[in-house]
Amino acid sequence: MKTSFQIGRIMGIPIRLHITFLLILPVFVLAFAGNPAPFFGDIQPAGLRYMLSTAAVLLLFAGILVHEVMHSYFAIRNGVKVQNITLLLLGGVSSMSEIPRNPSVEWKMAFVGPATSLVIGGALVFAYEMVVPGFNAGDPYLRLLWLTGTINLMLGIFNLIPAFPMDGGRILRAWLAGRMPYVQATHTAAYVGKMFAFTMGIAGLLIPNIWLILIAFFIYIGASEEEKGTEIAFTLEGVSVRDIMSEDVVSVPPDMSIAGLVDLMFEEKHMGYPVVERGSLIGIVTFSDVRNIPREKRGEVRVSDVMSPRVLSVSPGDRAVDVLKLLNSNGIGRTIVIQDGRVVGIVSRTDLVRSIQLLS
């Protein structure tokens, strides 16, 4: 299932909107229009109220986008490849090919985002103060200026909290990494993130406040994922596809019947097979492609009817950690290894997980 949509490019980086982001937009507009000053609940007529609320939400996400673009800009300047920027439910994510394990680059790359938010927010609030000192609920457009400035300030401050997955967590890790091994620094920063989420969740239950609980939940998940991701990248360092692929590849012809394929699956105990016609790879067929075909039809349906013709392939020299990312980001379980146009192996998620377990 496609979970995000590309809306354009900035500096060559694809900008994507995640489904959760599209779902939350109207919720935010309603929240902004339904709450009193400094929001827009008291503004009349209703048309103006919703227009201002929509503008505030769009400006909020423009602020998040600029924040992410600055991370990416700094990353590119330091030779890190940025694959895309995705706007999610609660903020944005710049996905980078690899995060530099050079603490002095990492902390600057993390700091530039919140610094940008603080500068934007500070400038807008300052501009507001130039016109009307102190918050004044009078002019609705000035209120939009103040609100946008304040939101950017909060975005900057929130991201400086020294806990994963916030930028502050990266800054903390970079600081720790100068004093202890990188993996240990990651564990510590993730632990701080989890404790922070835990405290926030308890506070949310006591007050009670559903937003605090939700944010605590996302922080907890983010901290765990960051920890796991770093651990895997470290474990798989120096491991290439060649080291972990299964070489005894059994390929099937496109005109094979599904009944024959199912027999083969039982015999070989593999769940996925490359489909090869006259020596070249034309697709891949897996257990999930045949599972739903009724038993009585399995004699007449052919492999070519159900296979996926779009095959993602890798080379034996590719890095194992990149293959894991490829499988995860495409939601697939295995990929074919090709060298000089020939199928030389197959790598599955199981192979990767097994080598992670063996190596760690």
Ligand SMILES: [Zn+2]
């Ligand atoms: Zn950031």
